[in-house]
Amino acid sequence: MKAIQLITCGTPGKFELRELPEPQPGSGEVIVEVKACGLNHLDLWLESGGLPMPVPLPRTPGCEVAGVVCAVGAGVGEWKLGDAVAVQSNLFCGECEFCQRGDESLCLRGELLGIGRDGGFADRVMVPARVLLRLPAGVDFATSAALTLAGSTAMHMLTNRAQIRAGDWVLAIGGASGVGSAAIQIAKQLGARVISTGSTEAKRRLAKDLGAEFVVDVTQTHWPVEVRKLTNKRGVDVIVEHVGGDVLPKCFDCLARGGTIVTCGATAGRDVALNLWPIFVKEQRLIGSYGRNRADFRATLDWAAAGKLKPVIDACFPLDQTPAAFVKLRSRTVLGKVLIKP
Numbered sequence: 001m002k003a004i005q006l007i008t009c010g011t012p013g014k015f016e017l018r019e020l021p022e023p024q025p026g027s028g029e030v031i032v033e034v035k036a037c038g039l040n041h042l043d044l045w046l047e048s049g050g051l052p053m054p055v056p057l058p059r060t061p062g063c064e065v066a067g068v069v070c071a072v073g074a075g076v077g078e079w080k081l082g083d084a085v086a087v088q089s090n091l092f093c094g095e096c097e098f099c100q101r102g103d104e105s106l107c108l109r110g111e112l113l114g115i116g117r118d119g120g121f122a123d124r125v126m127v128p129a130r131v132l133l134r135l136p137a138g139v140d141f142a143t144s145a146a147l148t149l150a151g152s153t154a155m156h157m158l159t160n161r162a163q164i165r166a167g168d169w170v171l172a173i174g175g176a177s178g179v180g181s182a183a184i185q186i187a188k189q190l191g192a193r194v195i196s197t198g199s200t201e202a203k204r205r206l207a208k209d210l211g212a213e214f215v216v217d218v219t220q221t222h223w224p225v226e227v228r229k230l231t232n233k234r235g236v237d238v239i240v241e242h243v244g245g246d247v248l249p250k251c252f253d254c255l256a257r258g259g260t261i262v263t264c265g266a267t268a269g270r271d272v273a274l275n276l277w278p279i280f281v282k283e284q285r286l287i288g289s290y291g292r293n294r295a296d297f298r299a300t301l302d303w304a305a306a307g308k309l310k311p312v313i314d315a316c317f318p319l320d321q322t323p324a325a326f327v328k329l330r331s332r333t334v335l336g337k338v339l340i341k342p
């Protein structure tokens with residue numbers, strides 16, 4: 001089978017389209033024929049060597065897989081050939097204390113598809129059967145591959161890590177990103193009033209189209225002042241943050257008393273200096289969020305089937321053009337998602 005492999009880390013990294021032996025499913029494993037696979041910042045971190053753990057190379061990236069079951073290993077009873085499935089990228093053991101209570105995002109033996117083992121920028125991928133979900137009627141492969149990672153991350157942030165009450169003000173950072181575009185839609189469905197941010201006119205227009213009531217221009221240094229003005233100086237109740245760097249401290253300037261920032265990433269930097277005084281005086285919270293639970297993954301697909309959550313797809317690339325897709329995502333001009341279709 002064909003696979004795109006990262007040979008050497010860098011910006012850009014060195015990729016090769018390689019012919020690899022067909023994967024043979026072990027006990028409890030399935031082989032999925034990849035129909036579409038989303039590209040994510042996780043892939044860019046892998047490419048640049050920016051992950052905080054060692055990754056043996058060569059490695060086939062690709063963590064957001066939708067496809068068709070094409071082989072099953074021993075002991076796999078629930079899946080048969082031809083089933084259309086989505087693959088949960090945070091592979092979990094299903095047995096540790098956290099998995100037992102439904103917190104697969106905290107699995108003690110968790111592994112990331114496309115990082116810890118070969119992923120979906122290939123004709124076929126091997127994963128444990130337990131991480132599959134059946135694609136609901138009306139959800140096609142591209143929709144699944146554009147929603148199941150970033151969309152379920154936003155679902156986890158807004159329905160598990162933070163809770164939203166109808167009428168809350170929610171600030172979704174980066175409304176044209178995978179997480180941001182899903183967060184706008186989810187918060188809106190939960191009855192929130194949504195403000196978003198964007199660095200270009202096209203990104204701000206997309207955030208509006210997705211349901212943001214107001215969108216502020218983050219290239220203006222006073223953008224947190226804008227957010228406070230829009231909320232009558234009160235500030236917002238919940239902020240969906242995934243940028244880090246100098247954006248996170250500015251988010252605290254936008255946050256109401258008793259408000260919550262939930263963060264799932266740090267694409268602009270992981271080391272952040274915070275002034276703790278206003279945080280404890282205003283009883284604010286900063287909550288981490290990592291991946292998703294099974295329940296979030298299922299909810300994301302169910303919401304997509306119900307038309308409550310729509311993917312935003314910027315571009316689709318064939319497998320052999322995967323390096324160009326990495327360049328496009330890194331260019332920060334992407335509106336929504338970039339997909340690879342082997």
Ligand SMILES: [Zn+2]
Binds near residue numbers: 093098104107109110
């Ligand atoms: Zn576990």
